[in-house]
Amino acid sequence: MNTTATQRPSLQGLINSTSIPESLVRAVVRQMGGWQSFKESAPDICRGGIDGGFSGFISYADTMKFAKKNREAIRQLAMDQAQEFGLGVVEMIKGFGCFRHSKPSDREIIDGLAGIAHPMGVNVLNALAWYAGEEVARAFCDAFDPQ
DSSP: OOOOOTTTOOOOHHHHHHOOHHHHHHHHHHHHHHHHHHHHHHHHHHOOGGGGGGGSSSSHHHHHHHHHHHHHHHHHHHHHHHHHHTHHHHHHHHHGGGGSOOOOHHHHHHHHTTTOHHHHHHHHHHHHHEEEEEHHHHHHHHHHHHO
């Protein structure tokens, strides 16, 4: 279902408008403190990225826990999106902006997708949590924010 900017934003409307797993959409909204907080933050995330400091996605403790708990849905989203882009999932993740100065190894990305953290794996888990948050925010903006 395609939603338009004239519709009143709702969680169910967001879920219906995207191919992102429903469990991941709900997890991101919950991590950000609920629907109202998410709706207010999503346009800012779309404009500047989630690394600017948004509720639930600031500390490594929060992002690592989120990435581990939602690893299957994040992995599925990454695999689907990488295929859409004609890339391998590891290659796509290596291209994330947060890795522009320090690229993780293939093994560290694979471990991160499995929810395993080691020194660089902490950054991978953080990046995967940010990725999920940004993708759900982008889906919201595509569905409801005309800007």
